[in-house]
Amino acid sequence: MSRQQLIDMTRSLVAHGEAGTMELADDVVRIPASSYTDEALFEREKKQIFRRLPLMVAPSCELPNPGDYKAMDICGVPLLLTRQKDGSVGAFLNMCKHRGNPVAAGTGNATRLMCGYHGWTYKNDGTLVGVASPQDFGAVDKAALCLTRFPVYENAGLIWATLDPQSTLDIADYLCGYDDLLKAFGFESWHLFSQRTLSGPNWKTAYDGYLDFYHLPVLHANTFGADFYNRANYFAWGPHQRLSTPTKYAVKVSSDDDMQLDLTTVADDDLSYEVLVQGVWTIFPHISIASFYGGGLRGAMISQLFPGDTVGESYTTQFYVMEHEPDDEDKIKAAREQFDFLEVVVRDEDYTTGKRQHEALQSGMLKEVLFGRNERGGQVFHQWVEKLTDASDEQLKEIFAAECKQAAE
Incomplete structure (x- = not known):
């Protein structure tokens, strides 16, 4: 992790804040409205993006202990994550090699996973260890019938997997060094306080909102407030982006009250990581990370x-993770209120608006939508969606090799 990179970004934001400026894209960009409504394109995106690129499938704190497992379905692919004895994470196709029945459901802790159809049993590292009634079934090579492995990668307290067992795209290359910057949060030792899943509109409609500060004082006037900032500068590592407000101030949180901290008065060495990671961090194609404080x-x-x-x-799982597990009723109540507040913001404001927007676009009466010069994050996102949807497997490797090289320079 480069602390200096984080400091440089912060000083850039401070300079823009003092000058009253922001970074602007070169021009207004037009995106076909059918990009949100075309069913054939939607199916192609699921195949080319979500079933081919690395996805952040869980925060590490969701599987903190050896034996922990999580089963989930992503675009029709049943995925099983396990925390193995040595502390590493395994990612598998959640299908028994006998007839394809899932070997696990939901979450839990187990060193053995038994298929509920015929009783074939697997270790949580995917090894087939038991065939029910082997004397009747017949001879099979158990070593050849282990669970199918997916590429998996864990860093910065986050877990990625690629839903293609034949993928040769290196997950670390795909992240372009972005994961090392995410280490600044310190998620490796954080606590999962709560989680829930919300229904949303078209996935790109939903994700547009995470890349857009422009709407904050309008759509969220009754929650965040009408005087909330609506400007954001964008920093990119390949398709992954950080959005943060160009301002010289940061919120300083104490046990008593929140106050603004003038960053022009703080030396680089004294900038805390809490200040250095402010804003919204997005991991293409589907993750947003934003800092909040419940009761300090x-x-x-x-x-x-x-x-x-x-x-x-679309559907969105919201994970509320905390640096420290709340240890008394007041802290638990404050954290719960913060998480409940965020549900209202996303469910009742962002996603309700997105669903109305999608219904209107389905009329076919609007041929294109606009992303202004002040909405560069959305521009970049849609450019990457189109680029990666159309790229071949070999081109993917070339694209991210080039991005890694550029990020390292």
Whole structure:
């Protein structure tokens, strides 16, 4: 992790804040409205983006202990994550090699996973260890019938997996060094306080909102407030972006009150990591990370977005993680109130608006939508969606090799 990179970004934001400026894109960009409504394109995006690129499938604190497991479905692919004896994470196709029945459901802790159909049993490292009634079934090579492995990678307190067992795209290359910057949060030792899943609109409609500060004082006037900032500068590592407000101030949180901290008065060596990671950090194609404080306790909401069954549907799991587990009723209540507040903001404001927007776009009466010069994050996102949807497997490797090289320079 480069602390200096974080300091440089912060000083850039401070300079823009003092000057009353922001970084602007070169021009207004037009995106076909059908990009949100075309069913054939939607299916292609699920295949080319979500079933081919690395996805952040869980925060590490969701599987803190050896034996912990999590089963989930992503775009029709049943995924099983396990925390193995040595502390590493395994990612598997959640299908028994006998008939394809899932070997686990939901979450839990187990060193052995038994298929509920015929009783075949696997270790949590994917090894097939038991065939029911082997004397009747017949001879099989158990070593050849282990659970199918997916590429998996854990860093910065986050877990990525690629839902293609044949993928040769290195997950670390895909992240372009971005994961090392995410270490500044310190998620490796954080606590998962709570989580829930919300229904949303088309996945790109939903994700647009995470890349957009422009709407904050309008759509969220009754929650965040009408005087909330609406400007954001963007920093990019390949398709992954950080959005943060160009200002010389940061929120300083104490046990008693919140106050503004003038960053022009703070030396680089004294800048805390809490200040250095302010803003919204997005991991392409479906993650948003934003810092919050419940009763003065440091936390973050990690929003994990996936396409739904149809072009107009998506679902988002919100993970509220905390630097320290609340240890008394008042702290628990404050954290719960913060998480409940964020549910209202996303469910009742962002996603309700997104669903109305999608219904209107489905009329076909609007041919294109606009992303202004002050909405560079959205511009970049849609450019990367199109680029990666159209790229071949070999081109993916070339694209991210080049991005890694550029990030390292």
